[in-house]
Amino acid sequence: MAGRVDAVREQFSLFYRCEVGKVTGYVVKVTGATVHEAADATQAAFVLAWENWTCIRNPRAWVRTVATRELYRSMPDRRTLAGQALVGDSAVVEPGEAWREVVAALAELPLMQRQVLAMTADDFPDDVIAHELGTTAQAVRQNRSRGRRALKAVLSRRRCGDA
Known part of the structure; x- marks a missing residue:
């Protein structure tokens, strides 16, 4: 035992x-x-x-x-x-500027797209993401595609100074 x-x-x-x-x-x-x-x-x-x-x-x-x-x-x-x-601040490693930019840009996306992109970044397969988010694998793929496009557009807009 x-x-x-x-x-x-x-x-x-x-x-x-x-x-x-x-x-x-x-x-x-x-x-x-x-x-x-x-x-x-x-x-x-x-x-x-x-x-x-x-x-x-x-x-x-x-x-x-x-x-x-x-x-x-x-x-x-x-x-x-x-x-x-x-x-204290010394106990926590703060993320870099690029990471903070991505997190700020992610905040502009719908929740489902943020969740799918974050779980994809953590190497979850589509079926697991679908199960955890209560949706289908097809919806996961669609949200990932739309989320990536939207994230790219937001980051591009922010870098051009239009934010």
């Missing part, structure tokens, strides 16, 4: 180490949250993942969905805690 518990703990630990940064980035891209806010939501999602680990069929998709929901659930609190980071 102890061997099985250790194996599960090690499996979860490896999953956490590989995915925590990616999930935080996903939440920022989809919601436009700050890195601090996304990290808090991601941590809450991983706590829930650990509590339900043996029941989760697709942990990569599950934790992204839960982290996004956790962020939206905390939104009223965000207004009252604005600017009060739980850790």
